[in-house]
Amino acid sequence: MSGAAHRWGARGWLGLVFAFLYIPILCLVVFSFTAGEITTQMDGFSLRWYRALLDDREIQSAAWLSLRIGALAATAAVVVGSAAAFVLTRYRPYFGSSFFAGMTTAPMVMPEVVTGLSLVLLFTHPALSFLGGRGALAIWAAHTTLCAAYAAVLVQSRLREMDRSLEEAALDLGCPPFKVFFVVTVPVIAPALISAWLLTFTLSMDDFVLAAMLSDPGSTTLPVLIFARLHHGLKPEINALATIIVLAVSVAVLTANHMLMSSQRSRLRARELAHN
């Protein structure tokens, strides 16, 4: 195969797969502006369904609950996940360490119905009523467990890349370990911490199965509400909601990416300057 043909083949494949990934999302966005009642037909342009969204108290309170659970779960997951990443990268092998490694990543791949069922059994167990039963707190704990696995993987890879001589230098100069962690280690792994927080936040916002199994009547998260609505007939209001979510996620991801990239660039520049 000649070089040019190869290049065009590559571009064609990339284009096709990206079309497959994006056309469904594009359709959601387009039909959110319909004036009609059907979710797949353009009966004139209007913002009618966005106004409907503004008046929909149910969706708003579900979204607010999801945002709160997401932020708290992401924060807890970064703490638990980073601690797990430390254990995995910095501790000498001990009895049970490979078991721990397996347990850390298992929630990532375990089918959600199984994790969900197991956590329902935990929270409804008569002997464990101090956990508070099903509800927002249970959803938070479930999301933290799932998200901590992702956070551990991300932070772990950053910890392995990191130059340990920085920490050793600080320790040799008499800096207490606790301070070394916050003054040296945290700034170095900060990009990983930020991306882990963002990823786990969206994971939590997005989760339906765990939230649905663990919710009680007072704790309906956004995906749980959307799922119920999808079973009660489709309305372009869901398209409007989807458009807003796509927009918000795109802005957040692009901003975060830009920030991470520029911090990486300035770090590289600093390193070059240091070596010259």
Place this chain on the structure above:
Amino acid sequence: MSARSLFLLRGRFWVGMLPWAWLLLFFLLPFVLILNVSLSTPELAIPPYVAPLQTAADGAGVEFVPDMSSYQRLLDEFTAMGDEGAYLLYLRAYGNSLLLACVTTLCCLLIGYPFAYHIARARESIRNVLLMMVMLPFWTSFLLRVYAWMGLLDSSEVGLINQLLMGLGIVDAPLPLLYNTGAVLTGMIYSYLPFMVLPLYANLVKLDPRLLEAASDLGARPLTTFLSVTLPLSRNGIIAGAMMVFIPAVGEFVIPDLLGGGDVQMIGRNIWDDFGPNQDWPMAAAVAVMMVLLLIVPIIVFNRSSQREAEEQP
């Protein structure tokens, strides 16, 4: 031992305790409870089961009285396999789930491998943009992406694909695209593709191009180079990606529920129905235990490969 190293040791102990305690409470203990409930008797109560650990009849101590009836039902289906007109609710769901997960994994690999490969070989400036574009749909709501397919595949004349086909004069009447196995498969491939692409990309981007040059300098054809250099080196990425797709796909609930209608039986739906509408928690737990047993080998393979992959990083 100096005070400093003692402090260090104690600090390390507590840092280690946090994830250990969390995972023991919220991951391992729940699994023990699943085992326990799978051996229970369903009952109209809150929670709806009677656990096998009971106070002994004579009032002294406790005794362990497991109820095997949930497993017995699964076993009965197994022995009834091949009988004329046997109704194999769970067994067929297991078979269906495994089959659909296998096909999904294979399709994701066939679509995702060349895709990840070309992204990894792209110029560095566009590589990040392309990667961003893979991540973006992955970060937007999963439910809403499945919902998008409900509109695309709709079997009436307002379905988007049907509108297109009829508009182009390819078909006269709308095709029944939604609520069947094909729809579920499409939704699964669509939803799981990024899970395949990301580990593959992470692996392929580390591939040293000099190895490929060396192979071609030594006279290897592109196909030979691919089969004997690229493919073996990306083994860990393939395993990680395949497991990231296969394992959750086996237990998938949302996609068959929304795109499969009542037709497509899958094991995740059985667990959901037994847990929810049927209120048969012991059965749901037994089915879940069998699913985990089925997945334990793939999960161990995944853990091994991802651990290796993490340690290989410079």
